[in-house]
Amino acid sequence: MHHAFKLEDQDLNVELSRARDGYRVHIGERVLAVDLRTGADGRAWLTIDGEHHEVVVATRGDDVFVHLDGAAYQLRYRHPLDRLAASLHGAAEDSVRAPMPGSIVAVHVRPGDAVTKGQVLLVMESMKMETTVTAPRDGVIQTVKYEKGQTFDRDALLLSFEPSA
Amino acid sequence: MTVNRQTIDTVRARVPHWPFSSVLVANRGEIAVRVLRTVQALGLKGIVVHHAADRSSPAVRMADAAVEITGATPVAAYLDAAQIIAAAKASGAGAIHPGYGFLSENRAFCEAVEAAGIRFIGPTPAQIDLMGDKVRARNFVEKAGFPVAPSAIEDDDPASFIERARKVGAPLLIKPSAGGGGKGMRIVRDLALLEAEIERARSEGQRYFGDGRLYVERYVENPRHIEVQVLGDGQGSVVHVFERECSVQRRFQKIVEETPSPALDDAKRREICETAAGIARSCTYRNAGTVEFIFGQNGEFYFLEMNTRLQVEHPVTEQITGLDLVLEQLCVAAGEKLPYRQDDIRSRGHSIEFRIYAEDPARGYTPTTGPVLVWQPAQGEGIRMDAGIVQGGEVTANFDPMLAKLIVTGSDRDDAIARADRALRDTVLLGCKTNTAFLRRLIAHPAFVSGDVHTGFLDANPQIAADPPLTQHTRDRLLAVGSLMTRPMRDVADSVPDMHAAMGGWRN
């Protein structure tokens, strides 16, 4: 099971397939025939396992909002590559190495700082270009090896993360 | 229904020459829309001020003119009296309606407005002053002969403290004068224990605060919040427009308000409403106002405070009386006398207001934000939705999280509750979590159904706020919709060749 939605703090796996007469959702071992006809203004008609339900649906990015049985719900789609990459951190993600030789323009974090994946950790200059180095994962900075102005070689250890639990 | 009810048409006939031709609404959200509706119906020009964050709000869209105001924060803009008055002058507004919140009970603003030659649609500065100070208001009400909660302050006369405390009557609450946060408070239900409890409270006060002085007041167990709508023309005429009960509260904020109160019989209703009217009358009140009471389980009630403005929950009163309270405010501000007497005001049916908040009841009612992707308010007989949001808008953390008010009116309370359940079910807001599902759970609770609630009801029943676990049936349907609305999932399913798709999960 690769696809998943976050619904009320739970990650729920689900797959979608197509059969001769329409779509199927696979939830655990169960397979249910489904169909969704969308109308104006988010109104939609869901058929599942032979039952019909009127729903209202809206999407924004990876969020799917559904009004069902008088209540509104939010599902957040979790792309398998994001979800699975985040599920486990290997040792390689504990260290941030220089992608090329260069010098430090700015360091934005200090040891002990909690950072989120994608956050800019430092800016380096190489080949007359500035490059930002971002956090490979969520975590806490353990060490910062260089200060502004210092130079380094390719593959030099720039920062390290505290090992994840 | 009022017998001599004022309507837009009767008012237009009676007041052909309105003393001001335009009204500036110094507010935002649903109340700005609400006020504009009546202003425009009267043929007056409706102007709003707005911060840039509200540029595409329904009030701005609806207004005849809109003036942008600025501030360090969006809220600060709406609190900037000088800027708002400048906007009123620049736009030629003859009157300012402050709505509720923001500057609605600000004496300096009221004075500045009137000093600028603009009519303030509200009370006099002196009335704001009187009612704005709790101690002053309490003393005024007590002196006028109306009930306030009995109390005794040790500092007034330490020698007679115990004697005075005994007079407060049981149950009573002993509080350290220097206290806070509930520390050192003791409830006394048997006056025989009074002296011993006072000693204990004193030593606790010493221990916690280094100050043993005490304060005693009547303790109202499981109180209800009942308030009375009043109208005064500032020329001596005051009427009440019945009560509203607002006992369902979370974090000291009202969530559900209704009228009539299920806690009152006719005699009690008359007593409490006349008390409210009497309080307003004793200050020759001008404007619509609300007198709030704390109401005990044995029918005793005490003055709490008076709000000298339009209340959030005013629509329930309008629904059962047919009055337009904003219209009444405008008439009074225009110098008109109340054209009816108390006996002319009648009520019919039952009305309940639900505040639709952008919040997550299951997480301690924390505010939520998000885009308003779909907004489809419930419609139908007996359903009124006063909303400050539009589809395509955004709910941000800039302002109060109240998005809209659903007002449901039925022939009686059961009818109103049944309609409310349908209306809450049919109200669709997608993109930002709201409390509508919680409100449905609340009104299904037996205590609410029987009208047996008090201000601590939600704290005592936290399970109502908790999201019930999703059933498999609901989860299946949500996952089905999610899957069918998600491109990467649909793409995988659609990319399977037809024959293979038709074979399904065949294995040999």
Added chain:
Amino acid sequence: MKRIESRLNTSSAEFQANAAHNRRLAAEFKARQHQARHDRPHRDLERLKSQNKMFVRERIEQLLDPGTPFLELSSLAANEAYGGEVPGAGCVTGIGIVAGREVVINAGDASVKGGAWYPLTVKKTVRALDIAIENRLPVVHLCDSAGGFLPLQAELFADKYYAGRIFRNQCILSKMGVQQVAVVLGHCTAGGAYVPGLSDYNVIVRGTGAIFLAGPPLVKAATGEENTVDELGGCDMHTSVSGTADYPASSEEEAIAIARDIVGQFKRPEKTRIEWQPPEDPYYDASELYGILPQDIKQQFDMHEVIARIVDGSRFHEYQPNYGKTLICGYAHLWGYKVGILANNGVLFNDSALKGAHFIELCNQNRTPIVFLQNITGFMVGREYERRGITKDGAKMIMAVSCSEVPKFTVMCHGSFGAGNYGMSGRAFDSRFLFSWPQSQISVMGAEQAANTLADVKIRQLQRQGKKLGQAEIDAIRDPVLGEFRRKQSAYWSTSEIWDDGILDPVDTRNALGISISAALNTPIGDPRYGIFRM
């Protein structure tokens, strides 16, 4: 196209008895398959678990698109070899749908001898890659193998179709522009290292995946250099230093998800266009096949009844219905695809052989794939038939079969004896896919015939030495020969030796052929051209 009118009496005692017999055979087949797929020594499964590895079947299920079919190939390969200790020949191959694309899956099974390559592992893998080449199907390799099984290295290393052929086939695929992705889920050592190395894309799992020409112990023995697995050929070294591997993954699940995303980037091939119409289920129930197949291999049955339970709407256009009637020829649709069908309804005579050759030419002329349904005791023998030229007429049919450009598909429905096997596109004749039904048999002649022939030679030899043999002594010579012959003509033997692409429960034939035909259409069909037909 008119519907075949079934003459089957499904309530007859004979039908019922056949049905019970064949259902039992199908159940027996399924049981053996289940055993080969799932029965593993406890310690092997525990070892996988402790290494955080999924079982090969789970990996494949994760790889495939949900709710799509998987045609497993040769599930009982090696079931008669190595004392039955290498179920499925230690690997899983098949055709499935990944990211909407038809692909060949080639997966090592580390629960069998650590995924070591036995001779039949190599044969099965080479066959899977041959299928990829013939049908231009992308390949997903799920690599988890300990390397060649050393005690049998002489039978798997150096010959033309031995292990080197795997890598040769990978290169040929690449040359043809058929893409491959390898997922390194275990150690790929020595030759095994070339599987990811020769793939267009590869993904490696941090911690469990490794690629090297020699592992740490061998390196130490050779040069004295000491290494950890990760230093020598781990995920991070290969994805960030050597460039031998492309995508690092933190778990098997992530690696497979990445592989799916990679396959999703593959260009879809233009399918060869053949006649097609929307598919229709057969009018007659496929499960009635069980009642058609006789219990005795020598007993005849009407192959029309089989066709009616495989093709769309049970509709069939029969060619030359009154000529050479022991070979049924005609057109039908199968999962919508137009096919020509050749099915045996008796021994091949001169007229049936000529009709068959002619029909194969027709199918090539109008680019119609051909399905052969075998139940053949051979070409007719005897003076009269030799005088009529049965050999040269049979040669014409074999020529037509061999040179056919349209894809061929063969099902061993019942008997396949003598040159009939060749004329009906047996294994040597490059059918794109060849499947067997559980009760089918293949041999150069019938078992008793063969046993008697062999026993007679021996008996005459002994008689020439002046020995006189009693019946018991004759039986003692004859019976072991018969037993050995029977074993080696059974479908289980042929599938063990990978003379076919797997045994099928007869009711699965339609889907297996549908997937096969669809796969075959990734390759263009050449213009018809033949050698010399002996006139």
